[in-house]
Amino acid sequence: MLFRIYRYNPETDKAPYMQEYDLKDAHPEMRLLDALIRIKAQDESLSFRRSCGEGVCGSDGMNINGRNGLACVTPLSALKEPIEIRPLPGLPVIRDLVVDMEQFYHQYRSVKPYLIVHDPEPETEYLQSPQDRDKLDGLYECILCACCSTACPSFWWNPDYFRGPAALLQAWRFLVDSRDQATAERLEGLEGPYRLFRCHTIMNCADVCPKGLSPTKAIGNIKKMMLEQMT
C-alpha cells in the first residue's frame, strides 16, 4: 500500500516535503496507526504521537486524506490510495506529524474546565438525577484530540481569540452540570465578538469528531443560555 507522509525536521529541512512509503505487508483490516508503526520500524526518523491505540487517549489526531481523524481507529480499508497523511492543520508543526498544541490547550484552560461549587460540601455525594446526568452525555467524553478545533476555519483565523469547538464543548459541559454554581461567571467569560461568537456553524467540528460529539450543538446551547440570561 502506498503512503505519502508529510515530513519536516527543523534541524535538517529547509521546507516540509511529502515522502512516499510503500508498505508491502499492509492489509485492509489494519488500522492506520499499525501501518505508521510498521513504517517507523523501517524508518525510525518518522515522528508522531500515539499511546492507547483504541481511541480513548486522543494522542494520534492527524489529517488523513484531507480529513482530521484518529489514526488508531481508522481502518486502511476506508482509505483511498495513495494514503496522504499530514499533521493537524492550523497549528505550528514541531516535526513531521507532531504539532504544537499549546494554543489549543490554552483555549481549553481559559474556559475554566472544572466544577465550581460555592456552597459548603456535604458529607455525601451531591445528588444528581439520572435525567440531569444524561445532559453530560455527548460532552464529558471529549478526549482533547484537537481534531475539531483544527478543522474549524474560525479557529484557523483566530486561534488566539476564538476559544474553538473543543474548549466551548467543555464550557457547555460545566454550564449544563446541575452541580456547577458558576453559570454567570462562565457566561461572562464568553462574551464579546470572538470567544464564542466567531462560530459560524460551519459544523466541520461535529463532522470530524472521532467520538461522535457535536461542539456545534453545545455552542448553540451556550448562545441560547446567554440570550435567556440577558432577558
Added chain:
Amino acid sequence: MSSIRKGLAKRKFDALVIGAGGGGLRAALQLARAEANVAVVSKVFPTRSHTVAAQGGINAALANVLPDNWHWHMYDTVKGSDFLGDQDAIEYMCRAAGHIVVELEHIGVPFSRLDNGKIYQRPFGGQSQNFGGEQAARTCAAADRTGHALLHSLYQQNIRAKTHFFDEFFAIDLVKDDDGYVLGALVLEIETGEPLLIEAKTTLLATGGVGQIYRTNTNARINTGDGMGMALRAGIPLEDMEFFQFHPTGIAGKGMLITEGARGEGGYLVNKDGERFMERYAPNAKDLASRDVVSRAIYEEVRDGRGCGPNADYVFLKLDHLGSDVIKKRLPGIRDTIMTFLGIDPIESPVPVYPTVHYTMGGIPTNRYGQVVVPLAQSPEEPIPGLYAVGECACVSVHGANRLGGNSLLDIVVFGRAAGNHIIEFLKENRYHRPMHQAGVDQAMARLTRWEQKGDGDTVDGLRRDMQTTMEKYCGVFRTEELLKEGVAKIIEIQNRLPDVRLRDHSKVFNTARIEALELENLIEVSVATVCSALARQESRGAHSRIDYPDRDDEHWMKHTLFFREGRRLDYKPVRTKPLTVESFPPKKRVY
C-alpha cells in the same frame, strides 16, 4: 560531557511528581492545595496517561445498591490477593474508599446515577456481602469510561490549583546522594531534546505499569515501566514482579480491553457448545469469579478443544441478551470499541475474547504512606528519604497475587492522596534542598549520551519484539521450571544485546525513536526482574500458576519477593498480616 554539564538547565521545586495518571495527579492536587511548590513531569500530555483507559469503575462500599461495608470489601481484597496482600494497607484503602469516591464526585467526576440521585454502582468480580456471601455491587461507575472521567476531572482540578506541568518531558533517572537521599531527577524535554535537572526535596514515582513487556496486552504503548527501571538502577528492588494479571476478556487476537463491567451487567462466557462453562469452575460466583480464576478457565476450555471460531482459539462473551438499552447506557464505550475493531455490534453478536496481559501487581516496594521502603540493617522496610511511589508502578501491596477489578482506580487515588499528605509532613521537617550530587547527575547523563553512539547493530524495534515474544512464550499464564529457566536465559541474552543496539536517528527535536530506546532499557530491566522472580517462586498463587507446583504453599511462600538488579539477587520479606484495627484474615482455601 563537561560542556553539557556546564550548560545544564536546572529548576527547583519542593515536590516532583513523575507521571500524570490518576496517582500522580491526585498527589499533585493534594500538594498544590497545601501550597507546596509542585512540578508534574509527564512524557505525554496528562490526559493521555493510561488511567484514561480504565473502564469499569472504582470500588467503595457506599451501599447505594446493595448492603455493604468496608470490612467486607477488605475481606474480598485479602482473599482476591490470595493472601499475599498486606492487610494494614488493605484495611487503610478499604476504609478510605467511601470518602475518596465522594471527594472525586465533589471535584466533578460525572458518575452515572441511580434514580435517587446517588452514585450508580455495579457488581464486579470477587465481590461479596458478609465475608463470602451473596454478590455485592461495589463498583462506582461513570458508564464504562470511569478512568477517563476520573483522569480528566483530576487534571482539571490541577489546572485550577495551578500545579506546574512539564508536559512531554521524559524522566531519565533519579539523582541520589551518598547519604541515600533522593534529590530529584534528570529529565529530557522531548520537544527540544535538551536535558533538564529538576531538584526537589521529594520525588514521587507514579509512572504506571509495564504491560508492554508482553506482545499482546491491553496496555497503552507508553506503559513501559519507566519508574520501575529508574528504581532498579537506583539500587531499589522490585517486589512481587512474578504476579502479572491476565484480564479474561481482551478482544481475541487484538488485545483491546472489554471491561469486567460487561459481566457485571449480566454478560457471560460460553464455549463452542454454548455452555456457560464458568459454572463448572466457580459454582457460586460463576462469571464474576476473580480474574485469575476466569482467565485460567478460558485457557483450559481452549486447551481441551472447546474453544470457538475456525481455530477454536477463543471463547465468546455473550451480551446480546442484555438488550440495547443496557448496552447503550452502561457499556457505550466498549460497544464502540467492539464495532471499531471487530465490525460487529454486541447488541446482536457474541464477542470473541481471550485472556490478555493487563496489570502489574508487583512494583516498587512502599508502605501505606507511599514511602519507598527497602531492606536495611534495621528492618526489611526502611524508607528511602525523599522518595515515594504510588499506583501501578508501586507495590504497597494491596493487590498481592491478584488484583480485584475496580481496585486499581481506588489504589491510585487513595495512595496518591496519602503520599501527598506524607510529603507535606516531610517538607515541614526538610525545609531546604540538599546539595546536588554531581556524580549522580553525571551517571544519569551517561544514560542519555550512550544513545549518541553511531553505527550498525540491532534496532530498538527488533530487540523489543524479541523481548515481547520471549516473555509471552516463557513467562505466560502457565509456567514450569523448564520453561522459566529457558526464559531467564533468553531474556538475559536479550539484555546482553542491548549495548549493541544503535539509533539511526540522532536528531534532537521530538525524536520519538530516542524515547523508545530509553523505554526499551526500562522494559528489559523489568522483564529480567519478572522472569527471575517467577522462576524462584515454587508454588501457585493468584496470577502465578506453576504446573509443576500446582498448590499454594503458605508455609514456604507466604512472603514477598524482592528482586535487586545487582547480581539479579532475590530476597524476601514477610507479608504484613496484621491489619490496623481489625482481626487478621488467616489464609484459607480460595473458592468462588
